[in-house]
Amino acid sequence: MSKPVIATTSLAGCFGCHMSILDIDDRILELIELVEFNKSPIDDIKKFTKKCDIGLIEGGCCNSENVHVLKDFREHCKILVSVGECAIMGGLPAMRNGIPIKECLDEAYLNGPTVVGNTEKIVPNDPELPILLNKVYPCHEVVKIDYYLPGCPPRADLIWDALTALITGNEMKLPYEVVKFD
Amino acid sequence: MNKIVKFSIDGVECLATRGQFVVDAAKENGIYIPTLCNYPGVKPKGGCRICTVKINGKLMTACTSPVSEGMQIENNANEINEIRKAIVELLFVEGNHFCPACEKSGNCELQALAYRFHVMAPRFPFSFPIRKVDASHPKIIKEQNRCVLCKRCIRAIKDYKGRSIFAYSKRGNRVEVGVDSKLGKELTDELAQKAMDICPVGSILVKEKGFYQPIGTRKYDKNPIGSDIENLVVSKP
Numbered sequence: 193m194s195k196p197v198i199a200t201t202s203l204a205g206c207f208g209c210h211m212s213i214l215d216i217d218d219r220i221l222e223l224i225e226l227v228e229f230n231k232s233p234i235d236d237i238k239k240f241t242k243k244c245d246i247g248l249i250e251g252g253c254c255n256s257e258n259v260h261v262l263k264d265f266r267e268h269c270k271i272l273v274s275v276g277e278c279a280i281m282g283g284l285p286a287m288r289n290g291i292p293i294k295e296c297l298d299e300a301y302l303n304g305p306t307v308v309g310n311t312e313k314i315v316p317n318d319p320e321l322p323i324l325l326n327k328v329y330p331c332h333e334v335v336k337i338d339y340y341l342p343g344c345p346p347r348a349d350l351i352w353d354a355l356t357a358l359i360t361g362n363e364m365k366l367p368y369e370v371v372k373f374d
Numbered sequence: 375m376n377k378i379v380k381f382s383i384d385g386v387e388c389l390a391t392r393g394q395f396v397v398d399a400a401k402e403n404g405i406y407i408p409t410l411c412n413y414p415g416v417k418p419k420g421g422c423r424i425c426t427v428k429i430n431g432k433l434m435t436a437c438t439s440p441v442s443e444g445m446q447i448e449n450n451a452n453e454i455n456e457i458r459k460a461i462v463e464l465l466f467v468e469g470n471h472f473c474p475a476c477e478k479s480g481n482c483e484l485q486a487l488a489y490r491f492h493v494m495a496p497r498f499p500f501s502f503p504i505r506k507v508d509a510s511h512p513k514i515i516k517e518q519n520r521c522v523l524c525k526r527c528i529r530a531i532k533d534y535k536g537r538s539i540f541a542y543s544k545r546g547n548r549v550e551v552g553v554d555s556k557l558g559k560e561l562t563d564e565l566a567q568k569a570m571d572i573c574p575v576g577s578i579l580v581k582e583k584g585f586y587q588p589i590g591t592r593k594y595d596k597n598p599i600g601s602d603i604e605n606l607v608v609s610k611p
Contacts, residue, residue: 277474280495281466282502284475289502333499340494344474366492368598373473373485374589 196245196359199269200232203258204285204328205251208345209276210234213248215348223352226359231268240268246358247272249337252282253329257322266335271358275351277344277373279331286328293324344374381445383427396436396447397425406600407449408458408487410465410574411524412437419525422465424458424487433457455491462487463496470502470519471575477584478576480592484522485575486599511553513566514580518550521577527551531569533560540569551577 202210210233214220229235230244247269253259266272277283288296301307301315331337341354350370357364379392383405390399395418400407411422420438427436428448436447448454465471465484473479505518527540528551539561541554553561561569569578589595 274495277472281472281500284472286500286502287470287472287475290470290504327502330495330500332495337495342494368489369596371489371492371494372595373488374476374479 195226195228197230197242198227198232198246198248198355199230199240199244199265200234200248201250201261201265202233203249203251203261203279203331204254205276205278205283207233207250209248209250209279212276212343212345212348213351216352217348219352223355226356240264244269245271246355248275249273249279249331250275251278252285252331253325253334254285255322255324259325259334262331262334271338272331272335273339273341273354273358274331274337275341276346277342279337280340280342281330282328283344286330289327293326297324342371342373346370347372379441379443379445381441381443381447383447383449384451390441392442393440396427396429396439396441396445399441400436400447400449401603401606404603404606405449406603407436408490408600409437410483410487410522411526413526413530413572416526416530416572419529422461422522422524424461426454426457426461428454458487459491459493460497462491463493463498465522466493467496467498467500468503469522470505472519476520476576477579478520478573480587480589480595482576482594483574483599486594489594490598490600505550508552509581511558511561512581513561513563514553514569514578516552517577517579520575521551522575523549523551524574525551526572526574527569527578530572531561531565533557539565 200210216223230242231237231240247265249262249265249272253262274280278285282289297315301310302313339354341350343350347370353365377392378389381388381390383400388399388403390402397407397409397412407427408424410424411419412425418437420435423435425436426433429439430446462484466488471484473485476482479485508516508518528538528542531539533539537557539554539557540551542549543552544550566580570580
């Protein structure tokens with residue numbers, strides 16, 4: 193039997209959840225015995241080359257590109273897992289949800305204290321750039337998500353527990369100490 | 375009249391003083407009934423409905439119902455826990471609860487209830503309401519994004535004349551808790567700290583006092599909310 197295929201991505205996240213995946217330490221050797229990675233920043237495969245079994249999503253949707261990638265993942269993965277608070281509830285990026293988008297952009301590119309040299313007062317508007325959404329959306333409000341691993345980041349033990357449970361078909365243990373929202 | 379009454383919770387026979395509220399009576403018998411707006415020593419409100427139990431087959435709030443002889447209470451049943459879980463999830467989507475950025479994370483009762491009921495993600499859509507942080511008071515910050523309107527601070531924090539220092543303002547879904555504009559100056563350092571401690575979420579914060587407890591040592595890092603009651607050795611009279 194071929195190995196289960198895993199894909200991962202970071203949408204509007206900080207890559208902390210991916211760091212937490214690496215935090216499984218030497219169990220990563222066990223993991224590469226158990227699974228094969230496809231599209232993921234871990235192996236730098238940019239495009240899906242086959243159907244995957246498990247997709248791990250870090251981060252919520254803050255722009256059109258995030259939505260595109262997320263839908264691509266839904267299409268290519270049998271099981272989608274929201275990993276971390278940003279994927280589950282928008283997380284820190286969603287703290288902009290109460291602020292009008294123009295105010296955010298003006299603060300970032302025109303009026304902010306760290307803005308230097310933008311003499312022409314340009315807010316980036318190249319058509320190549322993804323368009324910001326009106327607010328940051330949790331992944332399950334955009335596509336169907338099958339499982340959730342909360343945490344900021346989710347504890348490495350939780351990710352390990354969830355992955356091994358999904359791969360082996362066993363039930364997750366979810367001990368109290370590892371399921372945390374921070 | 376006999377002062378001690380016999381009743382049962384989930385089939386376990388319990389004893390309590392007549393007129394005691396079900397939550398307190400259960401606690402004395404080593405049974406935890408989850409609560410959020412209730413606070414020991416403060417007049418119960420029955421607002422959050424987390425303590426919903428089935429008393430003689432009827433859903434009621436345990437924090438406002440007095441025990442009586444022969445009461446049959448259902449507490450730890452799937453049906454009831456599902457209702458409680460839904461309430462916790464509703465509270466999460468109703469406000470802006472960004473746990474990773476919250477000073478109270480780890481000591482927050484709402485979060486602890488979510489842990490207890492295994493909330494992985496709320497089933498309801500997030501509302502992301504637009505709310506303000508009120509830092510106008512010299513001693514405290516009132517973070518309206520996190521307020522669950524439990525009214526604990528209004529009921530418990532009083533000045534020397536017994537007047538509430540916190541008060542509701544506005545109406546309907548815009549209602550918020552703030553410091554009374556006239557009584558605000560009566561908020562001593564001790565009362566400010568008490569207000570922060572009594573707030574079940576991170577909505578009342580004493581200024582310049584965030585994140586002072588390392589992760590791993592906070593109240594609900596290792597032990598679920600209610601485990602102190604459940605692990606209590608009960609001495610029956």
